[in-house]
Amino acid sequence: MNTERTVHGSGYCRSKRKILIVGLIFLGLSAMPCMVSAQEFTWESYAEAGGGISLAGGSVLPVMTLEAGFLIGSLELGTSLVILPLEFGNPDLVTAAAVHYGTSVGICLGDEGSIRPLARFSVGGIARDRAEGTSHLDGYDAEKYFSASISLGADIPVGERWSVRPWFAWRLAPDANDYEGGALGGPDFGIAVRTTWITTVR
DSSP: OOOHHHHHHHHHHHHHHEEEEEEHHHHHHHHHHBBBOOOOOOEEEEEEEEEEEOGGOOOOEEEEEEEEEETTTTOOOOOOOOEEEEESSSEEEEEEEEEEEEEEEEEEOTTTTSSSSEEEEEEEEEEEEOOTTTTTSSTTOOEEEEEEEEEEEEEEEEESSSEEEEEEEEEEEETOOTTOHHHHHHHHEEEEEEEEEEEEOO
């Protein structure tokens, strides 16, 4: 039984790495025409962080989001983390957690400076881990599963390069459950703060 789980886990890890590598290659190839000029490399990047509520598994849980990537016109290509604390304790505040991670593709339509609709799709995996006994939550023995998500929201400008983004997302993780047997896939919603900047290498 353990051998079968090990083989299955190794195959999944290889598949996960292939997904992330393909996503990064696509990101680089897509960005090159916009980044290269005669004497310099220029690209526009973004980063965002947010928090909200997850209803995965029928439970109300806090959720934290992090994302960073490149902008190519109205497209956003990046990587994302969605963190779900599952159990709390002492002395460590969080004793069990799940993390959705992956490559994301988003589109934000409309003119900059106005309120714009936003849609984003991401694919990758979800890892869950739990501190056992006196050990800390370190991720070494994390269990990993496939995960994908789609989110809808709005980009609301609050400055030249700053905006706030309310979102609603549905996360698909068909084989992943929390430690009480509840599904780790499901809806979540919240608000994120986003900034952009231009980087030039001469």
